[in-house]
Amino acid sequence: MTEQAETPKILDEISKSNSAKASSRISRKQQTARRRFVVVLAILFPIIAGVLLLGYQQISVQSQLAQMTVDNQQLTQNLEQQTALIRELEQSQLRAPEPIEFDDSALLELESTLIQEVDRLTTQLADLQAQQLRSTNETDREWKILEAEYLIGIASQKLQLEGDVATATAQLERADQALLDSGSANVFAVRQAIATELQQLRNIEELDREGVYLQLDNLLAEMQGIDLLNSMRTDFESRRNAESQPLTLGTDANGYLESSLKFLSSIFVWRKWEETPQAMLAPGQDELIKQNLRLMLEQAQLALLMRDNALYQQAMAKSQNWFQRYAVTDSEQGRAIAASLSQLGGYDINPILPGLSQSLSLINQLTASER
Missing domain, CATH: 1.20.120 (Four Helix Bundle (Hemerythrin (Met), subunit A))
Structure with missing residues (x-):
């Protein structure tokens, strides 16, 4: 019996709550409409x-x-x-049949x-x-x-x-x-x-924004085919295997020493690098590096459209650093891409424009x- 008595009260409270919410929404809509009208x-x-x-x-x-x-x-x-x-x-006067003498002073005055x-x-x-x-x-x-x-x-x-x-x-x-x-x-x-x-x-000097955007787009397409430092390590290992010779042990002491040196030289290969690489990539990291370079160039494109020079310079500087660090820059393709990145990084996409306050x-x- 108690539950049956409380049920109408609960329903009444729910209906009041719903009506209050509806009236609140209607009031908010009316306030919004009034603000828009004002x-x-x-x-x-x-x-x-x-x-x-x-x-x-x-x-x-x-x-x-x-x-x-x-x-x-x-x-x-x-x-x-x-x-x-x-x-x-x-x-x-012309119609007058004969001249009539009269005082013309009044006519002259008129x-x-x-x-x-x-x-x-x-x-x-x-x-x-x-x-x-x-x-x-x-x-x-x-x-x-x-x-x-x-x-x-x-x-x-x-x-x-x-x-x-x-x-x-x-x-x-x-x-x-x-x-x-x-x-x-x-x-x-x-x-x-x-x-x-x-x-x-x-x-x-007006900037050709469309041309800069197209240059960035071309660099995005070329990033998939760049050579990374991982390919340098692969070439190094192939060269080491080609230069290695099978080990033959002699019977005398000098033969043992010479054989030991040859054995050690087959394990440890000394190679003089023309330039010290900044980083060597782990296997499978190539795609991640290329994807990051593409993301940086896409960020530069977005900054170009937004006229955000700080963001554009930051994205171009990061892309140049990453390319110099992970990519092979001594090839013809690498030098061309590095030159394009340097040229694009030198643009000011949002120069300070003069105001027209004096004319206004x-x-x-x-x-x-x-x-």
């Missing part, structure tokens, strides 16, 4: 604000242009009305007034056209400067995040051309900074002053 909103807010600001400026410029167009049309209509009035007066009015309207029209042209030029100048700011930012990102010197150089050249096309007299300092940084980028600072100051 991050997306924080990223999009400056972009939306910039677009709205540009739209507002464009609308303001268009409204000013529309107002100037309306004023221009009104002035043109007034001018046409005055011209039509003058023509009517001239035609009325003509003088009309001429002055026409001159004033012509001057005002020229001023409006010049103002419209200046407004258009100012808008183009601002857009060119903003374009240069954007291109310099792209060049900085390509240089610092990707190390792409060629793309950064091209973007800086486009930014310099945009500043030149702006026609502004305030871009000299920015263009001077861009010229200095362009020269620094052009002086950088000056272009930001210029855009701030133009607003």
Whole structure:
């Protein structure tokens, strides 16, 4: 009976636990979703604000242009009305059957007034056209400067995040051309900074990463066929067996001594090495050494892709040490591989690149002053 009474309680506790876990998971998912929404909103807010600001400026410029167009049309209509009035007066004078004597002082005064009015309207029209042209030029100048700011930012990102010197150089050249096309007299300092940084980028010797990777790949393929010091020991033993002679014992004392010396010489072979080997491999260790050399070269390839110069130099130094220690380096193949390893070890796969801080600072100051 006690077990039957406790069973509903246990089931109730299990259901509460499951519901609590489910609610906890739902709460975590909701919190994650809120964080993502806040991050997306924080990223999009400056972009939306910039677009709205540009739209507002464009609308303001268009409204000013529309107002100037309306004023221009009104002035043109007034001018046409005055011209039509003058023509009517001239035609009325021509239609007169006979000259009538009258005081033309009022007409002369009216003509003088009309001429002055026409001159004033012509001057005002020229001023409006010049103002419209200046407004258009100012808008183009601002857009060119903003374009240069954007291109310099792209060049900085390509240089610092990707190390792409060629793309950064091209973007800086486009930014310099945009500043030149702006026609502004305030871009000299920015263009001077861009010229200095362009020269620094052009002086950088760009590394052929694809070529270095292919050279490492070729060395990986050649590592399987290299000769290790174990083959030197095999040659030595073969030569010793070939030079050994069967032992023949004599009957006299001198014969015993000579036979003993020959016996000892057949056991202990004295050989003068041209160079002392650094290591002699145990039987069956060849594949392990070759596998380690391949792993070191693969580590260098990975470091090349990651632009980790410290890891690349470490892997290349280890591979050179292992090759010098365990491989036969006096053969043609050994000398070629050693030269390739030395050449690849001398590359700096992640050189220090110049920053574009001066250009960025000056272009930001210029855009701030133009607003």
